[in-house]
Amino acid sequence: MEGVVANVIRCVVFFLLQVLFLKRLSTGWEGYFYWNVLFYPLFILLLPFRTPRSLLLLIAFVFGLMIDLAYDSPGVHASASVFLAFMRDIVIKLDWLVPREGYKITASPTIRDLGFPWFIRYLGILLLCHVLFYFAVEVFVPSQIFEILQKSFFTYILSMVFILIYMIIFRPSQ
Amino acid sequence: MSNLLKAFSKLGGFALFLFLEVICFALIIRFNTYHQQVALSSANKYMGNLSETVDEFEDYLHLNEEVERLRAEVARLRAQEGNSLYRDIDTTFASFDTLAQQFVFIDADVISKTFLGRKNFITLNRGRQHGVEPHMGVVDDQGIVGIVKSASAYHSRVMTIFHPDTRISAKLKGTGLFGSLVWDSDKADYSHMYLRDIPTHHKPQIGDTILTSGYSILFPPAIMIGKIDEISKKSGASSHDIRVKINNDLRSIRYAYAIKNLMKDDLSELEEE
Secondary structure, three states, rough: HHHHHHHHHHHHHHHHHHHHHHHHHHHOOEEEEOOOOOOOHHHHOOOOOOOOOOHHHHHHHHHHHHHHHHOOOOOHHHHHHHHHHHHHHHHOOOOOOOOOOOOOOOOOOOOHHHHHHOOOOOHHHHHHHHHHHHHHHHHHHHEEEEEEEEHHHHHHHHHHHHHHHHHHHOOOOO | OOOOOHHHHHHHHHHHHHHHHHHHHHHHHHHHHHHHHHHHHHHHHHHHHHHHHHHHHHHHHHHHHHHHHHHHHHHHHHHHHHHEEEEEOOOOOOOOEEEEEEEEEEEEEEEEEOOOOOOOEEEOOOHHHHHHOOOOOOEEEOOOEEEEEEEEEOEEEEEEEEOOOOOEEEEEEEOOOOOEEEOOOOOOOOOOOEEOOOOOOOOOOOOEEEEOOOOOOOOOOOOOOEEEEEOOOOOOOOOOOOEEEEEEOOOOEEEEEEEEOOOOOHHHHHHHH
């Protein structure tokens, strides 16, 4: 129960942080959106392991749509979030990511529970999935692969920095 | 059983994932102007490509008709070229009607051909019904083919230039020099002929163009035959031994035009007298 409350609060806080503050940072120059900060995926990454898979996908979908409403781009963030949620289940089962003794049933995907090296790998892969998918959908033209990669590169690095700062400062437990 | 359940739940998750993504993309394309435009334009592009391909395929289906039509057109146009016309210059009184049709072209498919031995013939699918008669010249789009030897109602047999009896009256482009073009049947070389009777005091060059002379009733003047590629001279002979590279390749010939000389009777009248 405590976890649910924490996640609902996190959902609201991350949403507001993303759309009120980080959205304004995501401008480049001369009208060219060079870099974004995508912080909100952390909400999906921090949902507990015991969240059922379909619930996870639905939460990601709804949360992505909320972000989309603020960004005025219906579907773009939602599709990336759903993809992230889908990939999360695959990634946490990867052999080199599963801890030697397996996941505890009550564990949360946090630095506190599973350690910094585990978290940075987990975050690194999934954020990359999210960012690449997001820009692929945003640009929407496969032939502009260079633009997709360029935007993804800058956004990926900035988002990593922001998320790691948050994780290190606040050290959420669930 | 548990494996089955696991597999099913896995697949269920995947199905839900696909379902949600479909909804997302529907939203994206429905509500984002930019994405809508991209989707529409690429749909147009691919549909455009598709219909273009279908169109090309259809063109292939009509290719035979189209070729027939074009060949009829070519025959008509070649009959209008300057060398098919008889220039009827009347010096007594002025008249605008100074050109008379001398040559017309009858287009034909080559339906059989053999290039093996000394005497090479091809068969055309046009005969007397279409105006083809023995002793007509035959050309294709790049050069000369031969002379009609016999014609039935619907087919005709053409003695090609690669035949020991062939004599083509040919001239050197840009000069008045002319000779007869023959084929050396002993060599069985289907790309060269020999131009005889060019006197040795003239100096033709390698690469000079050989055209029909127009002195025979078979061919209009100035139809391309080929280019000189070797000049030699036997000691004591009074004429050059000129080898001519034939411009067209008769072994790959698919269609030809028989040339009808409308003034043939007029000319033969003279000879009879």
